[in-house]
Amino acid sequence: MAVCHYHQDRPGIGICMRCRVVICAACSTRVDGVNHCHACLKALGQRPEKPRAGQFPPALAAAFCLALTGLIFFVFAFAVQGSFAP
């Protein structure tokens, strides 16, 4: 039975994807969906997973959506008016 590389009294639950040592639940930290030990986490200089911010600012996306809807409505209204004109 594999034990944690850092805690000889704890059972290992996974392997660090960077240095491949067996780590326990307390030592395991998920970064980008993969396990990392304390040492590698420190080496990476990254914090644990956090919700990724959208590439597009929500306000800009809403404005773009509104503008597009307005444009479609304008074009549609113009096309209907044109087709029914004598």
Ligand SMILES: [Zn+2]
């Ligand atoms: Zn590691």
Ligand SMILES: [Zn+2]
């Ligand atoms: Zn441990």
